[in-house]
Amino acid sequence: MQNPYWPYPVRIDNVITETEDKNLKTFKFIFLNPEDEEKFAYKAGQFAELSITGKGEIPIGIASSPTEKGFVMFTVNKVGLVSSFLHAMRPGDIMGIRGPLGNWYPWEKMEGKNVIIIGGGFAFTTLRSSIIYMLANRSKFKDIHVIYGARSPGMLLYRDELAEWEKRDDINMHITVDATDDPDWKYNVGFVPTITEQKAPPSDGETYAIICGPPIMIKFTQPVLDKLGYDNDHIIMSLENRMKCGIGICGRCNIGKEFVCKDGPVFTLGELNTTPKEY
C-alpha cells in the first residue's frame, strides 16, 4: 500500500529572495530519487505539502510549470513555524515534498478559449505556473491577458519574467502597483479592480477568468467581471485553508462537504456560491 503521507526526499537547489520586504523566497527543489520526479507529475494550479523534517508541513501552490523539467519550484511567504524555518534553510539542505495535491485549473475546458489571469500580492505562484504552461502550449489558447498587481514595484514576484512577458506579442500584460514614487516605473498605477475595469476584455461568453489574491481584491474585482459579462461558471478561483493531510482525510479544510485540499483548491465562483463561505 502506497503511503500518501510519505514525502519524497528533495534537496534545496536554489533560494531566491523575491520581494523588497524579504518575506517571500522562491525555493527550487531537486528530487533525491529521479523516479520520484516522474511520480510527482502535476498540472498548473495544484499544490504540495512542503515537509520540513522535525518542524512539520505547509501546503504551498506549485510555482513551476509542468513544462519545466528537472526541478520543482515554490514561492513561500514567511508566516509561521514551518515557513520561518524554511526561510532560514540553505541550498543543499534535505527536506521533503508530498504531492501533487488537489485539483488544477480547468485546462481541458480552457483549450481554444480566451483566458484572463488576475492576480494580486503573493497569490501569483500557481498563476506563474499557468502562464509558463500556456506560453509553452500557446496554440491551444486564444487571447491571453494577465493583470497582476502588488503594493509596490519591489513587491512583485518574478520581476525578470514579467519584463520578458511584457515584450512578447502573444500575451497581454497589465502589471500594476498600488502606488510608487519610482520615476522610471513604466507600467500601471492603481488597484487591481480598477485596472481590470480599464484593461480586461469583455467576455465573449466563453472567456475564462482565473482570479487569485487577497479577499479584498476578489471582493472588488468580482463586480467588474460581472459587468464585463463573465458568468459564475467562467470565474475560476483558488482557495486556501489550513491543512494537514492534504488528501481529504484529516477533516479541517472543508467548506461544506467539499475539502479544499482534495476537491479544490480550484473552484468556480458558481460552485462557491453553493457552499458555506468558510475560507
Add this chain to the structure above:
Amino acid sequence: MKVIKIDKKDWAGGLGKLSDAYRLFGPVKDKDVSDFKELAAGELPDFDFLNTNLSAKSAVFPQNEVMFEYSLDESQEDHHIMKEPEKDYSPRAVIGIRPCDAAAFLLVKRNFDTPEYKDPYWIRAYEASTFVGLACNDPGKTCFCTTAGCGPFHEDGLDVLIADAGDHFLAKAITEKGEALLQAAGWGAEADGGQIETMKKAAEAKISSTVSTDSLKDKVTTELYDASFWEDTAFACLNCGTCTYVCPTCWCFDIQDENYGKAGIRMRNWDSCMYPLFTIHGSGHNPRGTKTQRVRQRFMHKLKYYVDKYGAGIQCVGCGRCVRLCPVNIDIREVCEFMNSYDPAATTCKAA
C-alpha cells in the same frame, strides 16, 4: 451463519486460547469508567458496562500514533528522510465492542479508505481486527441507535455478535473471520438461533429515544447553514471537545513533529473541530473563529455534509455518548430535529 452456545465457565478458557493467536482488546474498568484497552495476559474484558466512556475507535485509530521516524543527524546517510516505523499489525480481536461502535467503523472507513487515497495506518489496523460484539440487552436512555441506522443487536461491522443469556453467551458468527475466531477459541456447541431474535426484539422495544433524519438530504446546505437556531444551540458550549473525543465516528486528526535530540517522530493525534486552532490560518484569519461556527460545523458535518457526500445516512450511530457526557447538555437528538424540520420560509419575517 451458525449460532454457538458458550457456557460462561468456558469463557476465560476460550479467551486464553485466543490470546495465543490474537492481541486482545476489551472494555476494562478504571475507577468508575470503562474503556477499551489491550488486555494483559489472563485479563478478562469486564462486561459490566452500559457503554465505554470513549468509543472503541482507538483499537484501530489510536489517540496518538507514530506515522514516521527520522534522524536530524547529518552524519547519518538518511538524515531528514521520513521512514515508516515497524508496527504490529498481527491479528487483533476487539472483544465486547458494542454494535454501535462496530457500525461506526464502517462509516469512518469511507473517510480513510477512499478510491483516491488509502490511509495505510487505519486500513492495516482495521484489516487486522476481528470484532466480537456484545449485544445490548438493556440499552440506555440516551441510546437512539435504532433510528440512526444501527441497533442493539446490529450486525454490520461485526464479525461475531455475542448476547448474554444468563449462564451462557450466544455467539453468532457473522463473517468468516468471526467463524475462525470462534474455532480458535474452541467454542463449538451449536445452539438454536431463535433465542437471539427474541432477545433482539425485546432490546429494540426498550429504545425510546429517536431522531428523524429523512428530510436532511433535501435541505439546501446554505439555508441550513444560515439557520437562526445555531446561535442558540451553541450558546452554552464550552468548546471543550468532549463530544468529538468520545464519538466513535469523529475521525479528525492533527499531524505534529516531535523531536528528541537528533531524532524524532512525525505523529498524528486526535484533533477536534471544537478548537479554534483547528482551522486558523497562518495569517491569523480563522474561517471558523467563533464557537457558534464550530458547533455548527460539528452538526453540519455529521448530519448534512456526510449525508450529501456519501448518500449513506448520517455520520452518527446513536451511541448517545455526546449526549451523556456534554457538560452543558447539548443534545444531538434535539439539533437533528431542528435541522430535519428546518423550513427557512417559516422563519423569515414577512414584509409588512
